[in-house]
Amino acid sequence: MSTPAFIFDAIRTPRGKGKKDGSLHEVKPVDLLASVLKALQSRYSLDTSRIDDLIVGCVMPVGEQGSNIAKTAAMVAGWDEKVAGMQMDRFCASSLDATAIAAMKVMSGWEQLVVAGGVESMSHVAIGVNGGPWADDPATSMITGFVPQGIGADLIATIEKFSREDVDAFAVTSQDKAAAAQKAGHFKKSVIPVTDANGLLILDQDEFIRPGTTVEGLSKLKASFEFMGSLGFDAVALSKYPGVERINHVHHAGNSSGIVDGACAILIGNEKIGKELGLKPRGRVVASSVTSTEPTIMLTGPTAATEKVLKIAGLRINQIDLFEVNEAFASVPMRFQKDLNVPWEKINVNGGSIAMGHPLGATGGILIGTVLDELERRGLTYGLCTMCAGGGIGIATIVERVSSY
């Protein structure tokens, strides 16, 4: 029997608009990550020499996020030199997987206390600047049938017959739920304010949410992937889905995940060290799975990963109380809901990445914190976080709310 992996806390920065006029643009990625690390340390007066490892998801680990940003941020945060630090990239699944790996390390008994996290300053290191053969090398892309994610999202909508109005309506719901949650203070517990070196406030809450978004307003936005599709990407995608006549391009900036800056950190450990350091468990990592699905459509992984993780955990889907399904594009959670017939009332109850943004490498960890906060608020038991990721990857993690060991 493995050692249970408890979650002691899961915190994050607010998500700032990922452009030069975003509030967090003035904060370097390393400082953004260091700020959550510092906050985690000071919240519990943690003796950081007790932390066995730090695993940080980052999807563009180059330039200002390059050279193992995890170790660098640990040094900047003044953490004990014993904390080794590792940066990992599993595309958008990175920090959800960082959480799983941290849990596995603890469950194996090899390590006692591990911090998982993620960082992505999209205003500093833009999506795609890391390059890579999958998209940039013709021979490779011809073997793999690469198309941009948005084409896959549109293909899902086409196959599932989600109309433009349907996906826009979903986006509006995400905005409404996020605005209501922010107003009600649902994120307060886990969002730490970002300050400058003087301690002056830079940002203390998500700034990407647009309350009052309407379907009518969204209808004016032009579909983002129509032109790209027409270049030939649609043809590549359809070569795998010959039964589809043509792709209906429905996604745009308003119903896709927002480009933002953000970071998160999750403290995971076993009972022994938790008691020793006086940490109260908030959750337990029950199980996690990764799998992968057809890479061209790319974004259908959540269903497969969820089925897989339920099997690992020995749970039925109706035992899960809340779901966080990353809103990479509106069609992703919509397809997930349809595949598994999950009641809408259980999915993304506080909104998602369409409203609040998707700081690639940091989002998975943010979902863990969000679902845990909500399980506590509602007094429920099981939460499941799932995400699609590049190459068809799907990831799903189940956490259980606990209040004692």
Add this chain to the structure above:
Amino acid sequence: MSGFIYEKDKDNIVTIKMDMTGPVNAMNEEFIKLMEETVTRLESEKDGIKGVVITSAKDTFFAGGDLNQLVQIQKGQEQEFFNSAEKNKSFLRRLELLGKPVVAAINGAALGGGCEICLACHHRIAINNPKTQIGMPEVSLGLLPGAGGTVRTVRMLGLEKALPLLVEGKRLKPAQALEAGLIDELADDANDMMKKAIKWIQENPAAVQPWDKKEYKIPGGDTKNPYIIQILQAAPSMLYKKTKGLMPAPKKILAVAAESLRVDFDTALRIESRGLTNLVVSPEAKNMINTFFFQLNDLNAGGSRPKGVEKTKVKKLGMIGAGMMGQGIAYVSAKVGIEVILKDISMEAAEKGKAYCDKLCTKLVSKEKMAQAQKDELLGLIKPTAEDKDLEGCDLIVEAVFENIELKNKIISGTEKYLVKNGVYGSNTSTLPITELSKATEKPENFIGIHFFSPVEKMPLVEIITGKKTTPETLAKAFDFAQQIKKTPIVVNDSRGFFTSRVFGTFVDEGCKLLQEGINPVLIDSLAKQAGMPVGALAVHDEVSQELTKKVGATNKELDAKRGESFCSTNPTTIEIGNRMVDEFKRGGRAYGGGYYDYPENGPKRIWPKLYDLYYKPEVNYPNQDIKDRILFRQVIESIKCLDEGVFNAVRDANIGSIMGIGFPPHTGGVFQYINTYGIQNFVARAEELAAKYGDRFNPPASLKKMAKSNSVYK
């Protein structure tokens, strides 16, 4: 009425003449108000304006930040200060986005904020007056250019060219500023400047800053450029090598400059404001503003000079002794046009001294820092001689012969007759009591100590020592002479070791004490440098030489016996170890082939291996902080004793003397400011801790404890 004078000419060119309250234009609340009014008016009248010239109605263009205001900003006021910094620069931003050409017509000094105003203009023209200074010296006061100067300099010149200007705080003459790229044009006079400004406006109706153009690329490359990456990687280490990490300002400037390149212009400006906010409340900035601005200005304005005595100038200087000190004094004197009789015991020795001056000039000429004519004139003023009678008619004689009372007395009594009536006789001594020396003269009232530091042409300080009978007139003359040769004079009263030598002695002594206690000599010198001393205590003893320590020690022993004093007890270990090094091991110092260090011909100095056998005890382990504190506290406590004994009259003189004369870490603001920053009660507690652990010499003097009780500060 003061303010910004706004005048529009027939060609619709607006000239703004800055004429603020007070003797200079400065960046303060009045400036923010005037800028807001002016920029708002320019924006509203924009359509009827062809361009703008910004100039000053005063002799100087603009003086920079208002330090009286800045020094008062305390921790807890960061938000308020940050907001005001943001507001201040927002008007400059609006000015450069006006859509009409704006020219800075720099009629006089434009330093700090003044230079930053110029950078927010589209074009800069300065009158080519070599006395005008242009630049951003904020770093020297612990600050950074925070009115857009850091961001704009980097964007205008590129990182490589901008960093030296910002990190070293260079003050440039207009011609140098042009070469550095800080300004665009030189003008012959005010008329020419205005003509050129108007011409530029007419030729550039749609002026836009480079960084606001779509096609803008940073000169020299951005942060992805391999060469710039090299600079970004090496600059912090180069800075550390220089400052040991003790100066927050250059660190912050480097950080802001680099970060500014990774974000858009407006975000960069905000990062700069945060950096300035951080520095403004730092103790280092307070210390440096206090000591290098307020106290130094006070000193240079004659704070320690007797009042009511008319200012004098030396015309003819008699310099006795053409050795290391004499030749340097001759050089700095001739450089300002003083005729110098350089006398030594032989013509050959005197000529050697002059040859040294020739060497210094030649070096400057080759670097184009001196004109050949200037060199000829300077050397023409120095007359080497071996004859006393050539000293006839000198209004000041300075002797710089070996530190030996009999020798000095003989020279003084033999030569004072050549002085003009009421001429001053000065002795360059670092330790011998002036009153003692003055006994050899007929006119002790005209006798004074003028203590120079080596190398004279580089060291900025002169320590003036008044004897018992020295008159205020004599002191005033010596003070004026020091200023005439562009030195900063501090004034102290006659006592053993005066101020600088006495305190310096304790620095060396503490190093020797640590050595004697068994501490690794490398560690002793490394930690002294980490504490901020320019050179380690052992290394500096090698420079001064153990030979000299031995000789001076013997002289002081005699003096102690004669005068019933115990000066030797201020540095007993130096004497003990210095004597041992000379007597037992012939290690007389660097000039004598080596001391604590060996000095191989090819390669850096290394600790003399035998030193480990003699002193090193690996089992003795002190916390590094203790070693650093011992080195600084020892000097500070000795300074307090000097103050108690009336060695100097003003804390200011001790602060500046300690930094300029001894090398006490500049970021501390000097020996007394160090206590203020440490917190006087904390200082007492720490001194008592050190005393309990390492000896009574660290016991806080009674005067300090008394001040701590009332929580006073040294002012």
